[in-house]
Amino acid sequence: MEILSSFWNAVVKIAQSSGFATNDWRNYIMVAIACVLFYLAIKKKFEPLLLLPIAFGMLLVNLYPPIMASPKGSEAGGLFYYLYLGVKLGIYPPLIFLGVGAMTDFGPLISNPKSFLLGAAAQLGIFITFVGAALLGFAPKECGSIAIIGGADGPTSIFVTSKLAPKLLGSVAIAAYSYMALVPIIQPPIMKALTTKKERMVQMEQLRPVSKLEKILFPIIVTILISLLLPDAAPLVGMLMLGNLMKESGVADRLSKTAQNELMNIITIFLGTTVGATATGTSFLSPSTIKIIVLGLFAFAFGTAGGVLLGKLMCHATGYKVNPLIGSAGVSAVPMAARVSQKVGQEENPGNFLLMHAMGPNVAGVIGSAVAAGVLLNILA
Amino acid sequence: MDWQLCWTVVITGLVVVFVVLICLTYIIKGYGAIINGIQTRHSKNNRPDVPAPEQKPAAADLVPSASPASDEGIPQEIAAVIAAAAVYCAGPDAVVTHISRAPRQTGSAWRTAGLLENTRPF
Numbered sequence: 001m002e003i004l005s006s007f008w009n010a011v012v013k014i015a016q017s018s019g020f021a022t023n024d025w026r027n028y029i030m031v032a033i034a035c036v037l038f039y040l041a042i043k044k045k046f047e048p049l050l051l052l053p054i055a056f057g058m059l060l061v062n063l064y065p066p067i068m069a070s071p072k073g074s075e076a077g078g079l080f081y082y083l084y085l086g087v088k089l090g091i092y093p094p095l096i097f098l099g100v101g102a103m104t105d106f107g108p109l110i111s112n113p114k115s116f117l118l119g120a121a122a123q124l125g126i127f128i129t130f131v132g133a134a135l136l137g138f139a140p141k142e143c144g145s146i147a148i149i150g151g152a153d154g155p156t157s158i159f160v161t162s163k164l165a166p167k168l169l170g171s172v173a174i175a176a177y178s179y180m181a182l183v184p185i186i187q188p189p190i191m192k193a194l195t196t197k198k199e200r201m202v203q204m205e206q207l208r209p210v211s212k213l214e215k216i217l218f219p220i221i222v223t224i225l226i227s228l229l230l231p232d233a234a235p236l237v238g239m240l241m242l243g244n245l246m247k248e249s250g251v252a253d254r255l256s257k258t259a260q261n262e263l264m265n266i267i268t269i270f271l272g273t274t275v276g277a278t279a280t281g282t283s284f285l286s287p288s289t290i291k292i293i294v295l296g297l298f299a300f301a302f303g304t305a306g307g308v309l310l311g312k313l314m315c316h317a318t319g320y321k322v323n324p325l326i327g328s329a330g331v332s333a334v335p336m337a338a339r340v341s342q343k344v345g346q347e348e349n350p351g352n353f354l355l356m357h358a359m360g361p362n363v364a365g366v367i368g369s370a371v372a373a374g375v376l377l378n379i380l381a
Numbered sequence: 382m383d384w385q386l387c388w389t390v391v392i393t394g395l396v397v398v399f400v401v402l403i404c405l406t407y408i409i410k411g412y413g414a415i416i417n418g419i420q421t422r423h424s425k426n427n428r429p430d431v432p433a434p435e436q437k438p439a440a441a442d443l444v445p446s447a448s449p450a451s452d453e454g455i456p457q458e459i460a461a462v463i464a465a466a467a468v469y470c471a472g473p474d475a476v477v478t479h480i481s482r483a484p485r486q487t488g489s490a491w492r493t494a495g496l497l498e499n500t501r502p503f
Contacts, residue, residue, distance in 0.1 A: 113409040116402040123398050127391045134382045143382075144390070214416050221408060229401055364402065371401050375394045379386075 019063050026281025027062040033284075034059035034276075037174075046181035050154065050272050054174065057276025068277050084274040087162050087169070092271040093155035094239040099264030100155075100366070101219070101243025102256045104334065108360040110214050111207040114314065115326075115357075119364025121310035122330025123372045125150030125303025129295050136291050141165050144376040146292050149176045150299030151369030152183070152331040158275060159236060160373045163381055170279030171289045175296035183336045186297070187304050187328050188344050194308045195324050199315055200348040202323040204357045212248070219245040226371065232381070233374025237367065303331040307361065329358040332365040455480055 015021060037055035041048040061068050061080065068084065071077035086092040109115050130147035138146060145161040145168050157176040161169050179186065192200075219241035227234040246256040311327025325345045329337040341358035464477045 110409055110413060113406040113413070116406040116409075117399075120399045120402040124395070127394045130390055130394075131387060134384070134387045137382070140383060140386055140390075143387070210413075211416060211420060213420075214413055217412060217416075218409065221412065222405065225405065225408065226401065229404075230397070367405070368398055368402055371398050372394055375397050376390065379390050379393060 023063070023065075024281055026285045027065070028281075029285060030062040030279060030281045031059055033279075034062070040178075040181070047177050049268055050177050051181065053269055053272025054177065054276035057273035058170075058279045059276075060273075061277040061280055065280065068280070080274050080277040083270050084277065086267075086270055087158060087274055088166065090159055090162060090235065092267050093159035093162075094235045095263065095267045096155040096271065097236050097240040097370075098243040099259045099261075099267070100334070101240040101245075102247045102259040102264075104240075104244055104247075104363055104366075105359070106218050106244060106363055107210045107215060108207055108356050109363050110210045110218055112357070112360045114322075115330075115360030116364045116368075117314070118307050118310055118327045118330040118361035119366075119368040120330070121327065122303045122307035122332075122361070122365050123151065123368045124306030125299040125301070125331065126369070126372050126376075128302045129299035132295050132298055133291075136295070138288070138291075139165075141380050142168060144380045145172050146295050147299065148172075148369070148373055148376060149179065149292075149296040150303045150331075151365075151372060152176070152180055152300060152303060152333040152337070153366060153369045154180060155271075156236060156332075156369050156373045158271065160376055163377060166278075167283060168288070168292065169275060170284050171292045172296075173275040174279065175293050179296050179300045180333045180336065183300070183331075183333050184340050184343075186300050187331075187337065187340045190301055190304045191308055191325055191328050191340075191344050194305060195312060197348060199312060199320075199324050200345060201352065202315060202320050203349065203352050204321065204323055204326075204354065207356055212250075215248040216245065219248070222367065226367075226374075230371060230374035230378065232377040233370045236370040236373065240366065240370070300331065304328045307331060307365075311361075323352070323354055323357065326354055326358040326361055330361040330365040330368065332362065332369050334362050334366060335359065337365070338362040455482070 019027075034055045037051055037058065040046040041051035041055060057080065067078040068080045069078045070081055126147045127150075129150050130143050133143035133146040134140070141164040145157075145165040148157045148160040149172060151157065154173065154176050157172055158169065161172045165172075223234075223238050223241040226237045243256070243259050246252040246259060307327035307330035308324050309327070310330075311322060311324030314322040314327075315324045323341075323345060325341045326338075329341045331337050338355055338358035338361075342353070342355040345352045345354040460477075460480055463480055467475050467477050
């Protein structure tokens with residue numbers, strides 16, 4: 001009889017400590033949202049490399065919240081708490097930028113430096129969204145975190161949000177990556193609405209070849225200039241340029257390969273899961289998340305419009321030598337946004353190849369959003 | 382919301398982003414022009430003084446009339462590409478008489494690729 005009683009007590013104890021007894025109803029809604037994200041990542045292939053770990057982090061933290069618990073006294077914290085330190089301390093985003101730099105070819109930008117202007121114009125979305133967030137009642141630091149979604153750059157969004165408004169990290173990261181995946185759906189209607197058929201059919205001259213020396217000097221010059229002008233952007237831009245220098249110099253192939261593959265993949269797993277783990281039911285399911293999702297869409301739309309409008313201006317100023325469609329690629333989201341420019345351009349004129357022309361504003365957008373991040377951090381942090 | 386701060390962020394942000402990227406545009410244009418100038422001058426200086434040919438041979442004249450003898454299995458297109466490369470490197474007088482395959486490597490191609498991958502950096 002005593003054995004039966006202790007067996008019952010053990011069963012009750014297990015039941016009381018199980019997720020069914022301890023979890024809130026909001027956790028189960030988050031589990032459902034994680035499943036939707038799994039569907040988008042696996043079935044629809046929307047940014048699966050990031051959405052999959054984000055969704056799994058979200059799933060795990062809502063089933064077992066102590067995985068994100070901070071240490072108490074002699075008790076150690078949860079696994080994700082320690083992994084999350086890389087986000088909290090601003091370590092992962094610059095390391096992701098190291099890999100991005102090692103994979104990026106700045107050749108199209110160097111051969112057509114005017115692309116920088118399109119990369120700058122596409123940052124318009126960030127600053128218009130800042131005003132929008134302020135109108136919706138967010139605090140200045142939160143406005144900065146939400147606005148940076150318009151940079152269409154995941155690591156930059158995470159970097160800025162982790163410093164300005166860490167509690168919004170889950171919502172901001174999910175909005176940023178979801179919209180980046182939806183670039184082929186969001187951008188074309190805006191591009192078509194703001195341009196005429198004649199403008200979309202403009203064929204651009206072939207880009208000049210860029211020498212190796214120019215490619216090697218580029219990351220060094222950009223690092224010096226931006227680190228001196230905007231020290232807050234130095235971690236992001238510096239690591240981006242270090243990765244690029246390792247690639248272009250040709251003397252550090254092993255390092256470049258590691259940055260592009262192993263390091264990038266490891267950091268992506270840590271970053272994705274821990275960012276997803278910040279989206280707990282209590283923090284994520286709030287009216288502010290819906291506002292962030294809506295503002296994120298505005299940010300992308302205005303960024304695209306800014307780039308296309310400046311492209312239109314350049315098109316007329318140069319006598320139809322610039323196709324305004326390449327302006328939309330200024331919103332970063334490398335290389336998806338450049339592919340969209342190519343696709344929309346080719347729909348009008350099958351003989352038009354805009355991809356390499358669009359890569360210029362695309363990589364300029366990465367630098368532009370890092371500069372905008374530096375400005376936001378400088379003023380708001 | 383502090384609207385003064387809001388507009389400060391918007392105006393400063395837009396101005397700084399544009400100014401920094403415009404600066405980069407001019408710097409890259411400038412050093413691109415300098416490097417191209419130096420490299421063009423350098424390549425001109427290194428080019429040997431060759432007297433101008435009296436008459437430029439037509440492209441068709443450069444192509445050997447008869448295809449070079451080649452091993453079985455080498456397509457004519459490949460032979461033509463090799464012949465063109467030889468003419469480009471060695472001048473219009475070069476004549477490719479025979480093309481043959483290099484002796485096969487011992488061991489599988491995968492093995493060789495693996496070996497190269499692991500030893501190349503050292």
